[in-house]
Amino acid sequence: MSTDDNKVKPEGAAAVMYAARLAEGDFQIQRCRRCETAFFYPRELCPACGSGEVEWFAPSGRGQVYATTTVRRRAEAGGDYNVALIDLEEGPRLMSRVEGIEPQAVAIGMAVRARVAVSDGQGLLLFDAQETEKGSAQ
Amino acid sequence: MTDSSLRHLRGKTAIAGVATFGCGEAPGYSDMDLLANAARRAVADAGLTMKDIDGVCTASVLATMWPMEVVENLGINARFIDGTMIGGSSFVAHLMPAMLALESGQCDAVLVCYGSAQRTSTLNRKEVAAARRRMDPQPYEHPYQPMMPLSAYALAASRHMHEFGTTREQLAAVAVAARQWAQRNPDAFMRDPLSVEQVLSSRMVSDPLTVRDSCLVTDGGGAYVLVRAERARDLPKPPVYVLGSGTAVWHRQISSMPDLTVTAAKQSGAAAYQMAGMTAKDMHIAELYDAFTINTILFLEDLGFCAKGEGGAFVEDGHIAPGGSLPVNTNGGGLSWGHPGMYGIFATIEAVRQLRGEGGERQAGQADTAIVQGNGGTLSSQSTAILGSAAAL
Protein backbone atom coordinates (compact mmCIF):
# COMPACT_ATOMS: atom_id res chain seq x y z
CA MET A 1 0.00 0.00 0.00
CA SER A 2 1.24 3.49 -0.88
CA THR A 3 2.23 5.91 1.82
CA ASP A 4 0.36 9.23 1.92
CA ASP A 5 3.27 10.90 0.17
CA ASN A 6 2.91 8.57 -2.76
CA LYS A 7 -0.86 8.66 -3.17
CA VAL A 8 -2.35 10.31 -6.24
CA LYS A 9 -5.92 11.61 -6.41
CA PRO A 10 -8.28 9.21 -8.21
CA GLU A 11 -9.78 12.15 -10.15
CA GLY A 12 -6.37 13.19 -11.40
CA ALA A 13 -4.31 16.36 -11.19
CA ALA A 14 -5.71 19.89 -11.23
CA ALA A 15 -5.37 20.25 -15.00
CA VAL A 16 -7.51 17.15 -15.57
CA MET A 17 -10.14 18.27 -13.06
CA TYR A 18 -10.35 21.67 -14.74
CA ALA A 19 -10.81 20.15 -18.19
CA ALA A 20 -13.43 17.67 -16.91
CA ARG A 21 -15.49 20.47 -15.37
CA LEU A 22 -15.10 22.68 -18.42
CA ALA A 23 -16.37 19.84 -20.62
CA GLU A 24 -19.58 20.01 -18.59
CA GLY A 25 -19.87 23.76 -19.08
CA ASP A 26 -18.58 24.52 -15.58
CA PHE A 27 -15.78 27.12 -15.39
CA GLN A 28 -13.90 26.95 -12.10
CA ILE A 29 -10.53 28.28 -11.05
CA GLN A 30 -8.29 27.75 -8.04
CA ARG A 31 -7.52 29.72 -4.92
CA CYS A 32 -4.84 29.14 -2.32
CA ARG A 33 -6.13 28.28 1.13
CA ARG A 34 -3.01 29.62 2.78
CA CYS A 35 -2.46 33.00 1.06
CA GLU A 36 -5.89 33.34 -0.64
CA THR A 37 -4.38 34.14 -4.03
CA ALA A 38 -6.70 33.19 -6.88
CA PHE A 39 -4.80 31.91 -9.90
CA PHE A 40 -5.06 30.57 -13.41
CA TYR A 41 -4.06 28.28 -15.17
CA PRO A 42 -4.89 25.22 -13.03
CA ARG A 43 -1.90 23.68 -11.31
CA GLU A 44 -0.83 21.62 -8.31
CA LEU A 45 0.74 24.38 -6.22
CA CYS A 46 -0.08 27.99 -5.49
CA PRO A 47 2.34 30.05 -7.63
CA ALA A 48 2.31 32.84 -5.04
CA CYS A 49 3.43 30.87 -1.98
CA GLY A 50 4.08 27.28 -3.03
CA SER A 51 1.33 25.79 -0.91
CA GLY A 52 -0.32 22.58 -2.07
CA GLU A 53 -3.54 23.45 -0.26
CA VAL A 54 -5.64 24.88 -3.04
CA GLU A 55 -9.40 24.88 -3.58
CA TRP A 56 -11.72 25.34 -6.51
CA PHE A 57 -14.33 28.07 -6.85
CA ALA A 58 -16.58 29.50 -9.52
CA PRO A 59 -15.44 32.99 -10.51
CA SER A 60 -18.05 35.66 -11.31
CA GLY A 61 -17.28 35.32 -15.02
CA ARG A 62 -16.80 39.06 -15.30
CA GLY A 63 -13.58 40.31 -16.79
CA GLN A 64 -11.87 43.06 -18.69
CA VAL A 65 -9.77 42.99 -21.87
CA TYR A 66 -6.11 43.55 -20.88
CA ALA A 67 -4.56 43.20 -24.35
CA THR A 68 -5.91 42.28 -27.77
CA THR A 69 -4.84 41.37 -31.29
CA THR A 70 -6.58 40.40 -34.49
CA VAL A 71 -4.93 37.45 -36.17
CA ARG A 72 -5.27 37.94 -39.90
CA ARG A 73 -6.42 34.90 -41.83
CA ARG A 74 -7.67 34.44 -45.39
CA ALA A 75 -11.44 34.50 -45.74
CA GLU A 76 -11.39 30.99 -47.28
CA ALA A 77 -9.70 29.71 -44.12
CA GLY A 78 -12.31 31.31 -41.85
CA GLY A 79 -11.29 34.97 -41.80
CA ASP A 80 -9.75 37.15 -39.11
CA TYR A 81 -10.17 36.24 -35.45
CA ASN A 82 -9.53 37.77 -32.06
CA VAL A 83 -6.97 36.67 -29.47
CA ALA A 84 -7.14 38.53 -26.17
CA LEU A 85 -5.77 38.48 -22.66
CA ILE A 86 -8.58 38.85 -20.14
CA ASP A 87 -8.20 39.94 -16.53
CA LEU A 88 -10.83 38.19 -14.42
CA GLU A 89 -12.54 40.21 -11.72
CA GLU A 90 -10.89 37.91 -9.16
CA GLY A 91 -7.40 38.80 -10.43
CA PRO A 92 -6.07 36.04 -12.66
CA ARG A 93 -5.28 36.72 -16.32
CA LEU A 94 -5.90 34.25 -19.11
CA MET A 95 -5.89 33.99 -22.88
CA SER A 96 -9.18 33.69 -24.70
CA ARG A 97 -11.24 34.97 -27.61
CA VAL A 98 -13.82 37.73 -27.38
CA GLU A 99 -16.88 37.01 -29.48
CA GLY A 100 -20.06 38.85 -30.32
CA ILE A 101 -18.29 41.75 -32.03
CA GLU A 102 -15.85 42.15 -34.91
CA PRO A 103 -12.32 41.12 -33.86
CA GLN A 104 -11.02 44.61 -34.71
CA ALA A 105 -13.62 46.17 -32.40
CA VAL A 106 -12.34 44.37 -29.31
CA ALA A 107 -10.70 47.08 -27.21
CA ILE A 108 -8.54 47.17 -24.12
CA GLY A 109 -10.62 47.91 -21.03
CA MET A 110 -13.78 46.46 -22.55
CA ALA A 111 -16.04 44.54 -20.15
CA VAL A 112 -16.49 40.89 -21.09
CA ARG A 113 -18.29 37.88 -19.66
CA ALA A 114 -17.18 34.25 -19.64
CA ARG A 115 -19.04 31.56 -21.52
CA VAL A 116 -18.13 27.90 -21.97
CA ALA A 117 -18.63 26.44 -25.43
CA VAL A 118 -18.86 22.65 -25.34
CA SER A 119 -18.37 20.51 -28.41
CA ASP A 120 -17.09 16.98 -29.01
CA GLY A 121 -16.84 16.43 -25.28
CA GLN A 122 -14.45 19.35 -24.80
CA GLY A 123 -15.05 22.73 -23.22
CA LEU A 124 -13.61 25.97 -24.53
CA LEU A 125 -13.67 29.12 -22.43
CA LEU A 126 -14.78 32.14 -24.45
CA PHE A 127 -15.81 35.68 -23.58
CA ASP A 128 -18.68 37.81 -24.86
CA ALA A 129 -18.36 41.55 -25.17
CA GLN A 130 -20.68 43.44 -22.84
CA GLU A 131 -22.28 46.66 -23.97
CA THR A 132 -21.41 48.46 -20.75
CA GLU A 133 -19.84 47.52 -17.45
CA LYS A 134 -23.33 47.21 -15.98
CA GLY A 135 -24.75 45.56 -19.06
CA SER A 136 -23.27 42.24 -18.05
CA ALA A 137 -26.56 41.16 -16.48
CA GLN A 138 -28.33 40.68 -19.78
CA MET B 1 30.92 36.11 2.61
CA THR B 2 29.36 36.06 -0.81
CA ASP B 3 29.15 39.05 -3.09
CA SER B 4 25.81 38.78 -4.84
CA SER B 5 26.77 41.52 -7.28
CA LEU B 6 29.39 39.11 -8.71
CA ARG B 7 31.63 42.16 -9.07
CA HIS B 8 34.64 39.89 -8.62
CA LEU B 9 33.88 38.31 -12.00
CA ARG B 10 33.99 41.66 -13.83
CA GLY B 11 36.57 41.55 -16.58
CA LYS B 12 37.90 38.14 -15.51
CA THR B 13 36.97 36.48 -18.80
CA ALA B 14 37.03 37.65 -22.38
CA ILE B 15 35.64 36.66 -25.74
CA ALA B 16 38.69 35.81 -27.83
CA GLY B 17 37.09 34.59 -31.03
CA VAL B 18 33.84 34.99 -32.94
CA ALA B 19 32.42 33.80 -36.26
CA THR B 20 29.26 33.43 -38.24
CA PHE B 21 28.69 31.07 -41.14
CA GLY B 22 26.06 30.55 -43.81
CA CYS B 23 23.85 33.38 -42.62
CA GLY B 24 20.99 34.07 -45.00
CA GLU B 25 20.35 30.98 -47.09
CA ALA B 26 22.38 27.81 -46.74
CA PRO B 27 20.78 25.08 -48.85
CA GLY B 28 22.28 21.66 -48.24
CA TYR B 29 23.44 22.46 -44.69
CA SER B 30 21.91 21.12 -41.49
CA ASP B 31 21.81 22.92 -38.13
CA MET B 32 24.94 20.99 -37.15
CA ASP B 33 26.78 21.72 -40.41
CA LEU B 34 26.24 25.44 -39.90
CA LEU B 35 27.27 25.21 -36.25
CA ALA B 36 30.43 23.26 -37.08
CA ASN B 37 31.60 25.74 -39.70
CA ALA B 38 30.95 28.68 -37.38
CA ALA B 39 32.73 26.85 -34.54
CA ARG B 40 35.85 26.16 -36.62
CA ARG B 41 36.07 29.80 -37.68
CA ALA B 42 35.50 31.15 -34.15
CA VAL B 43 38.18 28.87 -32.71
CA ALA B 44 40.60 29.94 -35.47
CA ASP B 45 39.69 33.60 -34.86
CA ALA B 46 40.71 33.05 -31.23
CA GLY B 47 44.07 31.68 -32.39
CA LEU B 48 43.22 28.27 -30.94
CA THR B 49 42.54 24.81 -32.32
CA MET B 50 39.55 22.59 -31.57
CA LYS B 51 41.85 20.53 -29.29
CA ASP B 52 42.13 23.57 -27.03
CA ILE B 53 38.37 23.64 -26.45
CA ASP B 54 37.40 21.89 -23.23
CA GLY B 55 34.05 23.53 -22.52
CA VAL B 56 30.87 23.69 -24.59
CA CYS B 57 27.66 25.68 -24.29
CA THR B 58 24.97 25.09 -26.88
CA ALA B 59 21.22 24.80 -27.40
CA SER B 60 18.85 23.68 -30.14
CA VAL B 61 15.18 24.37 -30.79
CA LEU B 62 14.69 20.82 -32.06
CA ALA B 63 17.06 18.33 -30.43
CA THR B 64 16.58 17.60 -26.74
CA MET B 65 20.08 16.14 -26.21
CA TRP B 66 21.90 18.61 -28.46
CA PRO B 67 25.09 19.12 -26.36
CA MET B 68 25.94 15.43 -26.81
CA GLU B 69 25.55 15.72 -30.56
CA VAL B 70 27.77 18.80 -30.65
CA VAL B 71 30.48 17.19 -28.52
CA GLU B 72 30.40 14.12 -30.73
CA ASN B 73 30.35 16.00 -34.03
CA LEU B 74 33.18 18.38 -33.15
CA GLY B 75 35.28 15.73 -31.40
CA ILE B 76 35.54 17.73 -28.18
CA ASN B 77 36.35 16.11 -24.86
CA ALA B 78 34.57 18.63 -22.69
CA ARG B 79 35.21 19.08 -18.97
CA PHE B 80 32.38 21.61 -18.83
CA ILE B 81 29.02 21.35 -20.62
CA ASP B 82 26.01 23.65 -20.36
CA GLY B 83 22.88 23.06 -22.40
CA THR B 84 20.63 25.66 -20.83
CA MET B 85 17.79 26.23 -23.28
CA ILE B 86 15.71 29.32 -22.61
CA GLY B 87 15.07 30.28 -26.21
CA GLY B 88 16.86 33.01 -28.12
CA SER B 89 18.58 34.44 -25.05
CA SER B 90 20.33 31.14 -24.29
CA PHE B 91 23.69 32.08 -25.82
CA VAL B 92 23.81 35.32 -23.84
CA ALA B 93 22.79 33.42 -20.70
CA HIS B 94 25.57 30.87 -21.32
CA LEU B 95 28.12 33.54 -20.42
CA MET B 96 27.58 33.21 -16.67
CA PRO B 97 28.01 29.43 -16.29
CA ALA B 98 30.93 29.61 -18.74
CA MET B 99 32.59 32.35 -16.69
CA LEU B 100 32.10 30.41 -13.47
CA ALA B 101 33.57 27.28 -15.05
CA LEU B 102 36.62 29.22 -16.30
CA GLU B 103 37.13 31.02 -13.01
CA SER B 104 36.86 27.82 -10.96
CA GLY B 105 39.43 26.13 -13.17
CA GLN B 106 36.97 23.50 -14.38
CA CYS B 107 38.01 24.26 -17.95
CA ASP B 108 40.19 26.63 -19.98
CA ALA B 109 38.35 27.50 -23.20
CA VAL B 110 34.59 27.48 -23.72
CA LEU B 111 32.99 27.29 -27.15
CA VAL B 112 29.48 28.74 -27.27
CA CYS B 113 27.90 27.64 -30.54
CA TYR B 114 24.65 27.46 -32.50
CA GLY B 115 23.35 26.64 -35.95
CA SER B 116 19.95 26.78 -37.61
CA ALA B 117 18.84 25.78 -41.08
CA GLN B 118 15.26 26.88 -40.40
CA ARG B 119 14.87 28.80 -43.66
CA THR B 120 15.86 26.05 -46.07
CA SER B 121 15.14 23.03 -43.87
CA THR B 122 12.73 20.45 -45.27
CA LEU B 123 11.07 20.45 -41.85
CA ASN B 124 9.03 23.61 -42.13
CA ARG B 125 7.99 25.78 -39.24
CA LYS B 126 4.36 24.63 -39.46
CA GLU B 127 5.46 21.04 -38.90
CA VAL B 128 7.68 22.09 -36.01
CA ALA B 129 4.78 24.02 -34.45
CA ALA B 130 2.50 20.99 -34.83
CA ALA B 131 5.05 18.67 -33.23
CA ARG B 132 5.63 21.14 -30.41
CA ARG B 133 1.89 21.24 -29.65
CA ARG B 134 2.15 17.53 -28.86
CA MET B 135 5.52 17.47 -27.11
CA ASP B 136 5.21 20.75 -25.19
CA PRO B 137 1.48 21.46 -24.92
CA GLN B 138 0.13 24.84 -23.83
CA PRO B 139 -3.54 23.88 -23.38
CA TYR B 140 -4.55 27.31 -22.06
CA GLU B 141 -3.24 29.20 -25.11
CA HIS B 142 -3.12 26.88 -28.13
CA PRO B 143 -6.94 26.46 -28.44
CA TYR B 144 -7.23 30.18 -29.27
CA GLN B 145 -4.75 29.81 -32.14
CA PRO B 146 -2.45 32.72 -31.41
CA MET B 147 0.11 32.94 -34.20
CA MET B 148 3.11 32.27 -32.00
CA PRO B 149 5.38 33.87 -31.23
CA LEU B 150 4.15 36.88 -33.22
CA SER B 151 0.73 37.29 -31.55
CA ALA B 152 2.35 37.41 -28.10
CA TYR B 153 4.45 40.39 -29.14
CA ALA B 154 1.40 41.92 -30.82
CA LEU B 155 -0.45 41.71 -27.48
CA ALA B 156 2.47 43.42 -25.76
CA ALA B 157 2.48 46.12 -28.45
CA SER B 158 -1.27 46.64 -28.05
CA ARG B 159 -0.81 47.20 -24.34
CA HIS B 160 2.14 49.57 -24.81
CA MET B 161 0.10 51.60 -27.31
CA HIS B 162 -2.83 51.70 -24.88
CA GLU B 163 -0.83 52.75 -21.83
CA PHE B 164 1.68 55.13 -23.38
CA GLY B 165 0.22 56.23 -26.70
CA THR B 166 2.94 54.47 -28.65
CA THR B 167 2.09 54.56 -32.37
CA ARG B 168 2.50 52.23 -35.32
CA GLU B 169 4.74 54.90 -36.84
CA GLN B 170 7.04 54.62 -33.84
CA LEU B 171 7.15 50.85 -34.15
CA ALA B 172 7.95 51.30 -37.84
CA ALA B 173 10.82 53.64 -36.96
CA VAL B 174 12.55 50.66 -35.31
CA ALA B 175 12.35 48.66 -38.54
CA VAL B 176 13.55 51.61 -40.61
CA ALA B 177 16.58 52.21 -38.34
CA ALA B 178 17.48 48.52 -38.52
CA ARG B 179 17.28 48.66 -42.31
CA GLN B 180 19.53 51.73 -42.42
CA TRP B 181 22.16 49.81 -40.47
CA ALA B 182 21.69 46.77 -42.72
CA GLN B 183 22.35 48.91 -45.77
CA ARG B 184 25.85 49.42 -44.35
CA ASN B 185 26.35 45.68 -43.81
CA PRO B 186 27.14 43.53 -46.87
CA ASP B 187 26.18 40.39 -44.88
CA ALA B 188 22.65 41.62 -44.13
CA PHE B 189 19.83 39.68 -45.76
CA MET B 190 17.57 42.65 -46.56
CA ARG B 191 19.23 45.86 -47.71
CA ASP B 192 16.62 47.57 -49.92
CA PRO B 193 15.56 51.02 -48.76
CA LEU B 194 12.65 50.90 -46.31
CA SER B 195 10.41 53.79 -45.24
CA VAL B 196 7.94 54.17 -42.39
CA GLU B 197 5.16 54.28 -45.01
CA GLN B 198 6.31 50.96 -46.46
CA VAL B 199 6.25 49.33 -43.03
CA LEU B 200 2.77 50.69 -42.33
CA SER B 201 1.41 49.44 -45.66
CA SER B 202 3.04 46.01 -45.51
CA ARG B 203 0.93 42.93 -44.79
CA MET B 204 -0.71 42.95 -41.36
CA VAL B 205 -0.15 39.63 -39.59
CA SER B 206 -1.44 40.09 -36.04
CA ASP B 207 -2.46 43.65 -35.20
CA PRO B 208 -0.59 45.92 -34.74
CA LEU B 209 2.40 44.01 -36.14
CA THR B 210 3.00 43.69 -39.87
CA VAL B 211 5.42 41.41 -41.63
CA ARG B 212 7.95 44.28 -41.61
CA ASP B 213 7.58 44.64 -37.83
CA SER B 214 8.77 41.03 -37.64
CA CYS B 215 12.18 39.44 -37.80
CA LEU B 216 13.33 37.59 -40.91
CA VAL B 217 13.51 33.83 -41.18
CA THR B 218 17.05 32.93 -42.22
CA ASP B 219 19.63 30.19 -41.83
CA GLY B 220 22.90 30.70 -40.04
CA GLY B 221 25.55 29.49 -37.63
CA GLY B 222 27.32 31.50 -34.95
CA ALA B 223 29.99 30.80 -32.34
CA TYR B 224 32.23 32.53 -29.85
CA VAL B 225 35.10 31.44 -27.62
CA LEU B 226 35.42 32.53 -24.00
CA VAL B 227 38.72 32.27 -22.07
CA ARG B 228 40.23 33.77 -18.90
CA ALA B 229 41.28 37.37 -19.42
CA GLU B 230 45.01 36.84 -18.92
CA ARG B 231 45.02 34.19 -21.61
CA ALA B 232 42.96 36.37 -23.96
CA ARG B 233 45.67 39.02 -23.81
CA ASP B 234 48.14 36.53 -25.38
CA LEU B 235 45.78 35.64 -28.24
CA PRO B 236 45.76 37.43 -31.61
CA LYS B 237 42.53 39.45 -31.44
CA PRO B 238 41.84 42.32 -29.01
CA PRO B 239 40.05 40.76 -26.01
CA VAL B 240 36.43 41.71 -25.47
CA TYR B 241 35.92 41.53 -21.71
CA VAL B 242 32.74 40.37 -20.03
CA LEU B 243 31.98 43.17 -17.58
CA GLY B 244 28.47 42.18 -16.59
CA SER B 245 25.99 39.35 -16.99
CA GLY B 246 22.48 38.73 -15.73
CA THR B 247 19.55 36.50 -16.61
CA ALA B 248 15.91 36.55 -15.53
CA VAL B 249 12.85 34.50 -16.42
CA TRP B 250 9.42 35.66 -15.28
CA HIS B 251 7.10 33.46 -17.31
CA ARG B 252 6.81 31.14 -20.28
CA GLN B 253 3.39 31.93 -21.74
CA ILE B 254 2.42 35.48 -22.62
CA SER B 255 -0.78 35.04 -20.57
CA SER B 256 1.40 34.58 -17.48
CA MET B 257 3.50 37.72 -18.03
CA PRO B 258 2.82 40.00 -15.05
CA ASP B 259 2.85 43.32 -16.99
CA LEU B 260 3.10 43.26 -20.77
CA THR B 261 4.90 46.60 -20.82
CA VAL B 262 7.74 45.58 -18.48
CA THR B 263 10.07 42.73 -19.36
CA ALA B 264 12.46 40.71 -17.19
CA ALA B 265 15.23 42.70 -18.94
CA LYS B 266 14.68 45.17 -16.12
CA GLN B 267 15.96 42.53 -13.69
CA SER B 268 18.62 40.95 -15.91
CA GLY B 269 19.85 44.40 -16.92
CA ALA B 270 20.05 45.59 -13.29
CA ALA B 271 22.11 42.51 -12.40
CA ALA B 272 24.47 43.06 -15.34
CA TYR B 273 24.86 46.77 -14.59
CA GLN B 274 25.56 46.00 -10.94
CA MET B 275 28.25 43.48 -11.80
CA ALA B 276 29.81 45.92 -14.28
CA GLY B 277 29.47 48.91 -11.97
CA MET B 278 27.96 50.79 -14.90
CA THR B 279 24.68 52.30 -16.06
CA ALA B 280 22.96 52.89 -19.39
CA LYS B 281 24.86 56.19 -19.72
CA ASP B 282 28.12 54.25 -19.95
CA MET B 283 27.01 52.18 -22.96
CA HIS B 284 28.35 53.19 -26.37
CA ILE B 285 26.26 50.75 -28.39
CA ALA B 286 23.36 48.37 -27.81
CA GLU B 287 22.56 45.09 -29.51
CA LEU B 288 18.94 44.39 -28.52
CA TYR B 289 17.17 41.23 -29.65
CA ASP B 290 14.65 42.68 -32.13
CA ALA B 291 12.44 39.71 -32.89
CA PHE B 292 9.71 42.32 -33.39
CA THR B 293 9.77 46.12 -33.43
CA ILE B 294 8.15 46.36 -29.99
CA ASN B 295 11.15 44.52 -28.48
CA THR B 296 13.59 47.33 -29.17
CA ILE B 297 11.27 49.86 -27.54
CA LEU B 298 10.68 47.66 -24.47
CA PHE B 299 14.39 46.95 -23.99
CA LEU B 300 15.45 50.59 -24.41
CA GLU B 301 13.07 51.38 -21.56
CA ASP B 302 13.82 48.39 -19.34
CA LEU B 303 17.60 48.86 -19.71
CA GLY B 304 17.34 52.52 -18.73
CA PHE B 305 18.06 54.31 -22.01
CA CYS B 306 14.78 56.18 -21.62
CA ALA B 307 11.89 56.24 -19.15
CA LYS B 308 9.08 53.66 -19.28
CA GLY B 309 6.64 54.70 -21.98
CA GLU B 310 9.11 56.95 -23.79
CA GLY B 311 10.65 54.30 -26.02
CA GLY B 312 8.41 55.20 -28.94
CA ALA B 313 9.45 58.85 -28.93
CA PHE B 314 13.09 57.82 -28.42
CA VAL B 315 13.19 55.73 -31.60
CA GLU B 316 11.09 58.20 -33.59
CA ASP B 317 13.63 60.92 -32.84
CA GLY B 318 16.28 58.91 -34.69
CA HIS B 319 18.41 58.09 -31.64
CA ILE B 320 19.01 54.46 -32.65
CA ALA B 321 19.63 54.89 -36.39
CA PRO B 322 23.05 55.49 -37.94
CA GLY B 323 24.23 58.90 -36.78
CA GLY B 324 21.98 58.80 -33.69
CA SER B 325 23.03 59.14 -30.06
CA LEU B 326 22.82 55.39 -29.36
CA PRO B 327 23.76 52.99 -32.18
CA VAL B 328 21.34 50.04 -31.84
CA ASN B 329 21.49 46.76 -33.77
CA THR B 330 24.40 47.90 -35.87
CA ASN B 331 24.39 44.78 -38.06
CA GLY B 332 20.76 45.38 -39.10
CA GLY B 333 19.35 43.19 -36.34
CA GLY B 334 16.88 40.36 -36.54
CA LEU B 335 14.65 42.65 -38.57
CA SER B 336 17.06 43.18 -41.48
CA TRP B 337 20.38 41.35 -40.95
CA GLY B 338 18.72 38.00 -40.31
CA HIS B 339 17.20 35.77 -37.68
CA PRO B 340 18.24 32.11 -37.63
CA GLY B 341 15.71 31.01 -35.00
CA MET B 342 17.60 32.05 -31.88
CA TYR B 343 19.35 35.37 -32.41
CA GLY B 344 21.13 35.99 -29.09
CA ILE B 345 24.47 34.64 -30.24
CA PHE B 346 24.46 36.89 -33.30
CA ALA B 347 23.76 39.99 -31.19
CA THR B 348 26.74 39.01 -29.03
CA ILE B 349 28.99 38.47 -32.05
CA GLU B 350 28.05 41.85 -33.52
CA ALA B 351 28.89 43.56 -30.22
CA VAL B 352 32.32 41.90 -30.23
CA ARG B 353 32.99 43.01 -33.79
CA GLN B 354 32.05 46.60 -32.98
CA LEU B 355 34.21 46.63 -29.85
CA ARG B 356 37.13 45.37 -31.93
CA GLY B 357 36.49 48.08 -34.51
CA GLU B 358 35.78 45.48 -37.20
CA GLY B 359 32.42 46.94 -38.26
CA GLY B 360 33.64 48.26 -41.61
CA GLU B 361 31.13 50.62 -43.17
CA ARG B 362 28.72 50.09 -40.25
CA GLN B 363 31.33 50.67 -37.53
CA ALA B 364 29.66 52.84 -34.88
CA GLY B 365 32.72 55.00 -34.24
CA GLN B 366 35.00 54.17 -31.33
CA ALA B 367 32.93 51.73 -29.27
CA ASP B 368 34.42 50.59 -25.96
CA THR B 369 31.28 49.37 -24.22
CA ALA B 370 28.28 47.42 -25.48
CA ILE B 371 25.13 46.06 -23.94
CA VAL B 372 23.65 42.91 -25.41
CA GLN B 373 20.04 41.94 -24.66
CA GLY B 374 18.99 38.37 -25.39
CA ASN B 375 15.30 37.55 -25.47
CA GLY B 376 13.62 34.15 -25.53
CA GLY B 377 10.15 32.68 -25.93
CA THR B 378 7.38 35.26 -25.73
CA LEU B 379 9.32 38.00 -23.92
CA SER B 380 9.84 35.17 -21.42
CA SER B 381 13.57 34.86 -20.79
CA GLN B 382 15.89 37.84 -20.72
CA SER B 383 19.65 37.78 -20.54
CA THR B 384 21.87 40.85 -20.51
CA ALA B 385 25.59 41.04 -21.17
CA ILE B 386 27.84 44.07 -20.83
CA LEU B 387 30.98 43.77 -22.88
CA GLY B 388 33.93 46.09 -23.14
CA SER B 389 37.29 46.69 -24.75
CA ALA B 390 40.48 47.05 -22.68
CA ALA B 391 39.65 50.75 -22.34
CA ALA B 392 36.51 49.84 -20.37
CA LEU B 393 38.28 47.74 -17.73
Ligand SMILES: [Zn+2]
Ligand atom coordinates in the same frame (compact mmCIF):
# COMPACT_ATOMS: atom_id res chain seq x y z
ZN1 LIG C 1 -0.57 30.69 -1.77
